[in-house]
Amino acid sequence: MSKPRVTLYDTTLRDGTQGTGISFSMLDKIRVAEKLDEFGVHYIEGGFPGSNPKDAEFFNEAKKRQWKNAKISAFGATRRGRMKVEDDPQVRILLEAETPAVTIVGKTWPLQVTEVLGVSLEENLAMISETVAYLKKHGREVLYDAEHFFDSFKDDPKYSLATVKAAHDAGADLVVLCDTNGGTLPEFVAKATRAVIETIGEGTVGIHTHNDSGLGVANALAAIAAGATQVQGTINGYGERVGNCDLITVAANLQLKLDTPVVNDLTKLRELSLFVDELANVPHNIRAPYVGSAAFxxxxxxxxxxxxxxxxxxxxxxxxxxxxxxxxxxxxxxxxxxxxxxxxxxxxxxxxxxxxxxxxxxxxxxxxxxxxxxxxxxxxxxxxxxxxLGVSRPLFELQEYHCSFRRSGSGESGWNKCEATVKLRVNGTPEYTVAEGDGPVNALDAALRKALRPFYPKIDEVQLDDYKVRIINGQQGTAARTRVLIDSTDGETSWGTVGVSDNIIEASWLALVDSFEFKLGREARG
Structure with a gap:
């Protein structure tokens, strides 16, 4: 595949982990990076090597591996104010990571330069240019992230353009415009992107958007339409606050809608999305564009x-x-x-x-x-x-079941136990079993398995994955009708079953029996 017109830069392992509830171990980060590399992502930002031991360990491990498609990038910032770049420890750490690419973030907004950094506007320009030049001198590909660019461009377009020009003139391979607060509209993103390209030339600009206005992907595509050649984002849109631009959606839109090839095999897109969700231990968004289970x-x-x-x-x-x-x-x-x-x-x-x-x-x-x-x-x-259709044979004939609850002792030292008895006939043979469980449904599950096991040993393959209860008509209070949904698996396939009753135990029993009948019925039919 020839060099794409637009490259994908993934920051799931850095910006994505700033999202609430998102965390990866060092091994998780390596596995995600390998999956991204296999998929064909062009740049993988591993984090800031000086921020924590886990990120430092990631970069040490990344050095030992061969990357087929991606360049690993370390993330950092411009040198500190009133300090020589060669004396700045965080710049030194970026070089020690030994990544082929380095991404540095710098201030673009005069308000932040003077109020947050506490330096002059001239000193900020020097911080940008000297850091870029120093990293280029040491053989790194340098991507410069212009933080808060669009907010700055609204307030002071002249200074905003001066900052990106300082990075470009010092040798930055790409200047990336950041909608850090996520509040810009696509029309303004396109306008500002064109202004930057007119200032520093074509093929020099990337885009990094956040999704605070629900426009992360739209803003990225607007910048690309205006001439940007790289889009930065995260898998499944992870990120601080409401998240970053979703690279999954962007990749699909570029390749399928804009005829802009970015990866070798787009059929792996859903697999990648699910893989990262699984490692992050977050529920998959069923309504995610393209890859959600509800998308089609x-x-x-x-x-x-x-x-x-x-x-x-x-x-x-x-x-x-x-x-x-x-x-x-x-x-x-x-x-x-x-x-x-x-x-x-x-x-x-x-x-x-x-x-x-x-x-x-x-x-x-x-x-x-x-x-x-x-x-x-x-x-x-x-x-x-x-x-x-009259082609289903019940597993058994239920005669009765019963649940009881026992408590021993009092206070925290006491314990609770449920006992279930099940009386039924299986193939004409009477069965009466008793079992205990942590709750009535668990006890019924155990008692029913115990009764059916001699006749259907495959029942031990069935595991209950999830148990959901929904009150259908809550206005009736404790007399409300209940729907129970059970998700089951045998390790190879998964299935859902449902039961409804005025009695939550009865609803659970119906869903449970359906789960067993589904599995064992399929086994009997081969």
Whole structure:
């Protein structure tokens, strides 16, 4: 792949970790960097080597590795005021990181120069130019981040341009304009970017935006349209306050909308997004553009009908291009097309207007009116289809179950325990089991497994991943109807099941039984 017109600069490991709830271990940072390098990101900012031991360790480890596509960059700042650049310890640490690229941030806004740094405007220009020149003298590629550029450009365009010119004239390979407060609009970003390019020339400007106004990606694209040749951002938009420009969305827009290739294989985009979320231990945003699980999900019956005939009628790109997939959900808004598409995934072939389709759809709508929801409970939906078609055999015949609660002692020294008894018939054989658990659902789970294990040993493969409770009609207080959603896995596949009842234990039991029947039914069918 030839050198791209626009390069991607990732700052997830530095700017991204400034986001609330985002943290990576040193090993996590290495793994993220390797994934970014494999994906084809051009620059990876590892952090400030002098800020903490973890970042220092990252750069020591990065030296030992071969990077196929990316340049690792250390991040720092211009020299301190009234200090020789060669005497500044943080500049020395940047060189000791031994990265091929170094990114330094400097002040652009006169207000910050005089009030925050406490130096003259002339001294600030010297700080910028001398630091850039010193790093270039030591063989580094230098990227200069012009902090608060757009706020400064509004107040004092002449001085703002003087700061970026000082960096450029001292040898900076790229001047990056930062919308540090995230409050600028795209039109002004484009105007200011063009002014900088007119001052220092084409191919010299990058863009670094924040998302405080919800315009991080839009502002980055506006700068690129005006002539910027690098976009800085973070995976999934991590960052301080509400986050940075999302590189995932930017990469997709550049490659698919603006015909500007930036990576070799965009089909790995969703995989990268999920990988970083997993290491950061944060929930994936299902509504993330391009890569979210809802990005190509269709719920309304008319939409599904149209998508079946012409996908582009409700999809702006083919989901396969970014490693995503089309998803048709079932709900009370569904039409026959929803049922037909979902049933085909289960191995059933129906034509539109077939009586079976109407029967299934009617049952879905009836149950959703009672509080069921099948969007995230595809396991229960599959069982519903099979039951309506008469091809599903229950695992057992329930006779009764019972839960009791015991407390021993008082205060913090006491302990609580739940006991569940289950009485049922399996293949004509009576089973009566008792088990304890930390709560009623846990105890019922244990008792039911104990009863079914001799007949269905594969039940031990089922693990409950998540348990969610939703009160449907809260205005009825403790008599409110309850919906329970259980997420289960066998280590290879995952599925959701749902139960609804006025009794939370009963709702949990229904979802639990569906989970086991889904897994064991599939095992029986091979």
């Amino acid at each position: 999900t269709h719920k309304g019956g008319q939409h599904v009908h149209a998508v079946q005939k012409l996908a582009s009628s409700y999809e702006h790109v083919d989901p396969v291009l970014i490693g995503n997939e089309r998803n048709i959900t079932i709900s009370d808004m569904s039409g026959q097309s929803n049922v037909i598409v979902k049933a085909e995934k289960l191995g059933f072939q129906f034509s539109k207007g077939a009586p079976e389709v109407g029967k299934i759809l009617s049952e879905v709508k009836r149950l959703e009116a009672e509080g069921y929801e099948f969007e995230a409970a595809e396991g229960s939906f599959e069982l519903l289809v099979r039951r309506q």
